[in-house]
Amino acid sequence: MSDFKRLWAPWRIKFVAQGPTRGCFFCRAKRSKEDRRNYVIVRGTAAFVILNRYPYNNGHVMIVPYRHIGKLTLLSPAEWMECLQLSQRLSRRLARVLSPQGFNFGMNLGRVAGAGVVGHLHLHLVPRWHGDTNFMPVLTRTRVMAQSLDELYRLLVE
Numbered sequence: 556m557s558d559f560k561r562l563w564a565p566w567r568i569k570f571v572a573q574g575p576t577r578g579c580f581f582c583r584a585k586r587s588k589e590d591r592r593n594y595v596i597v598r599g600t601a602a603f604v605i606l607n608r609y610p611y612n613n614g615h616v617m618i619v620p621y622r623h624i625g626k627l628t629l630l631s632p633a634e635w636m637e638c639l640q641l642s643q644r645l646s647r648r649l650a651r652v653l654s655p656q657g658f659n660f661g662m663n664l665g666r667v668a669g670a671g672v673v674g675h676l677h678l679h680l681v682p683r684w685h686g687d688t689n690f691m692p693v694l695t696r697t698r699v700m701a702q703s704l705d706e707l708y709r710l711l712v713e
Protein backbone atom coordinates (compact mmCIF):
# COMPACT_ATOMS: atom_id res chain seq x y z
CA MET A 556 0.00 0.00 0.00
CA SER A 557 1.39 3.41 -0.90
CA ASP A 558 1.77 6.17 1.69
CA PHE A 559 -0.93 8.06 -0.10
CA LYS A 560 -3.46 5.26 0.31
CA ARG A 561 -2.58 4.69 3.95
CA LEU A 562 -3.02 8.36 4.64
CA TRP A 563 -6.30 8.77 2.91
CA ALA A 564 -8.09 5.44 3.27
CA PRO A 565 -9.61 6.19 6.71
CA TRP A 566 -11.01 9.48 5.54
CA ARG A 567 -12.39 7.80 2.46
CA ILE A 568 -14.13 5.04 4.42
CA LYS A 569 -15.72 7.60 6.74
CA PHE A 570 -16.90 9.68 3.81
CA VAL A 571 -18.47 6.70 2.02
CA ALA A 572 -20.13 5.43 5.20
CA GLN A 573 -21.72 8.81 5.86
CA GLY A 574 -22.73 9.27 2.23
CA PRO A 575 -25.47 11.78 1.45
CA THR A 576 -26.54 12.03 5.09
CA ARG A 577 -23.26 13.72 6.03
CA GLY A 578 -24.53 17.26 5.74
CA CYS A 579 -28.09 16.48 6.83
CA PHE A 580 -29.30 18.39 9.88
CA PHE A 581 -31.78 15.65 10.88
CA CYS A 582 -29.22 12.86 10.52
CA ARG A 583 -26.77 14.79 12.71
CA ALA A 584 -29.46 15.18 15.40
CA LYS A 585 -30.38 11.50 15.00
CA ARG A 586 -26.75 10.35 15.58
CA SER A 587 -25.99 12.83 18.35
CA LYS A 588 -26.37 11.91 22.02
CA GLU A 589 -27.01 15.54 22.98
CA ASP A 590 -30.79 15.62 22.75
CA ARG A 591 -31.14 18.70 24.94
CA ARG A 592 -28.69 20.74 22.88
CA ASN A 593 -30.36 19.60 19.65
CA TYR A 594 -33.89 20.10 21.08
CA VAL A 595 -34.84 16.45 20.45
CA ILE A 596 -38.05 16.00 22.48
CA VAL A 597 -38.98 12.34 21.95
CA ARG A 598 -37.20 9.37 20.35
CA GLY A 599 -39.31 6.51 19.03
CA THR A 600 -38.36 3.30 17.22
CA ALA A 601 -38.63 4.61 13.64
CA ALA A 602 -38.95 8.37 14.15
CA PHE A 603 -38.17 11.23 16.52
CA VAL A 604 -39.49 14.69 17.36
CA ILE A 605 -37.38 17.84 17.32
CA LEU A 606 -38.13 21.51 18.03
CA ASN A 607 -37.69 23.75 15.02
CA ARG A 608 -35.06 26.33 15.97
CA TYR A 609 -36.27 28.54 13.13
CA PRO A 610 -39.98 28.23 13.91
CA TYR A 611 -42.89 29.49 11.84
CA ASN A 612 -44.68 30.06 15.13
CA ASN A 613 -44.15 29.39 18.84
CA GLY A 614 -44.16 25.65 19.59
CA HIS A 615 -43.31 24.53 16.05
CA VAL A 616 -42.11 20.90 16.18
CA MET A 617 -41.02 18.49 13.44
CA ILE A 618 -41.68 14.74 13.37
CA VAL A 619 -38.85 13.00 11.51
CA PRO A 620 -38.32 9.37 10.42
CA TYR A 621 -34.80 8.16 11.30
CA ARG A 622 -34.21 6.98 7.72
CA HIS A 623 -32.74 9.57 5.37
CA ILE A 624 -35.40 9.43 2.67
CA GLY A 625 -36.76 12.31 0.63
CA LYS A 626 -39.79 10.77 -1.06
CA LEU A 627 -43.19 10.21 0.49
CA THR A 628 -43.52 6.92 -1.38
CA LEU A 629 -40.42 5.52 0.37
CA LEU A 630 -41.92 5.75 3.88
CA SER A 631 -42.86 2.31 5.20
CA PRO A 632 -46.28 1.76 6.85
CA ALA A 633 -44.53 1.34 10.22
CA GLU A 634 -42.68 4.65 9.79
CA TRP A 635 -45.91 6.40 8.79
CA MET A 636 -47.73 4.98 11.76
CA GLU A 637 -45.11 6.07 14.24
CA CYS A 638 -44.85 9.56 12.71
CA LEU A 639 -48.61 9.95 13.12
CA GLN A 640 -48.62 8.57 16.66
CA LEU A 641 -45.80 10.94 17.64
CA SER A 642 -47.73 13.80 16.04
CA GLN A 643 -50.77 13.00 18.17
CA ARG A 644 -48.61 12.79 21.28
CA LEU A 645 -46.99 16.16 20.58
CA SER A 646 -50.29 17.82 19.74
CA ARG A 647 -51.51 16.78 23.20
CA ARG A 648 -48.38 18.13 24.88
CA LEU A 649 -48.48 21.38 22.93
CA ALA A 650 -52.19 21.78 23.77
CA ARG A 651 -51.40 21.35 27.46
CA VAL A 652 -48.35 23.65 27.50
CA LEU A 653 -49.33 26.40 25.05
CA SER A 654 -53.15 26.17 24.73
CA PRO A 655 -53.21 26.87 20.97
CA GLN A 656 -56.55 27.35 19.23
CA GLY A 657 -55.53 25.28 16.21
CA PHE A 658 -52.64 23.63 14.37
CA ASN A 659 -51.11 23.51 10.91
CA PHE A 660 -49.93 19.97 10.23
CA GLY A 661 -48.22 18.63 7.12
CA MET A 662 -45.21 18.33 4.85
CA ASN A 663 -43.39 20.53 2.39
CA LEU A 664 -42.13 18.12 -0.29
CA GLY A 665 -39.35 19.50 -2.48
CA ARG A 666 -37.58 22.85 -2.54
CA VAL A 667 -40.31 24.40 -4.70
CA ALA A 668 -42.86 23.53 -1.99
CA GLY A 669 -40.80 25.25 0.69
CA ALA A 670 -38.87 22.31 2.16
CA GLY A 671 -35.86 23.52 4.17
CA VAL A 672 -34.20 20.07 4.38
CA VAL A 673 -34.99 18.57 0.97
CA GLY A 674 -33.46 15.06 1.23
CA HIS A 675 -34.98 14.03 4.57
CA LEU A 676 -38.77 13.88 5.00
CA HIS A 677 -40.32 15.55 8.02
CA LEU A 678 -43.77 16.54 9.24
CA HIS A 679 -44.44 20.01 10.61
CA LEU A 680 -46.80 20.55 13.55
CA VAL A 681 -47.36 24.27 14.13
CA PRO A 682 -49.62 25.64 16.89
CA ARG A 683 -51.89 28.54 15.89
CA TRP A 684 -53.70 31.30 17.74
CA HIS A 685 -56.26 33.81 16.59
CA GLY A 686 -54.48 36.79 15.11
CA ASP A 687 -50.97 35.27 15.30
CA THR A 688 -50.41 35.65 11.57
CA ASN A 689 -51.97 34.66 8.26
CA PHE A 690 -51.41 31.21 6.80
CA MET A 691 -49.02 32.18 4.00
CA PRO A 692 -46.60 34.16 6.18
CA VAL A 693 -46.56 31.17 8.51
CA LEU A 694 -45.16 29.04 5.71
CA THR A 695 -42.72 31.56 4.27
CA ARG A 696 -40.89 33.42 6.99
CA THR A 697 -39.31 33.04 10.37
CA ARG A 698 -40.87 34.99 13.20
CA VAL A 699 -39.41 36.26 16.44
CA MET A 700 -40.76 34.10 19.25
CA ALA A 701 -41.94 35.33 22.61
CA GLN A 702 -40.89 32.14 24.41
CA SER A 703 -37.29 30.94 24.30
CA LEU A 704 -36.58 27.53 22.78
CA ASP A 705 -34.90 26.35 25.99
CA GLU A 706 -37.95 27.16 28.06
CA LEU A 707 -40.28 25.52 25.56
CA TYR A 708 -38.05 22.42 25.34
CA ARG A 709 -38.14 22.07 29.13
CA LEU A 710 -41.94 22.30 29.18
CA LEU A 711 -42.41 19.76 26.37
CA VAL A 712 -39.96 17.18 27.72
CA GLU A 713 -41.38 17.21 31.27
Ligand SMILES: [Zn+2]
Pocket residue numbers: 576579580581582583622623624674675
Ligand atom coordinates in the same frame (compact mmCIF):
# COMPACT_ATOMS: atom_id res chain seq x y z
ZN1 LIG B 1 -30.96 12.89 6.87
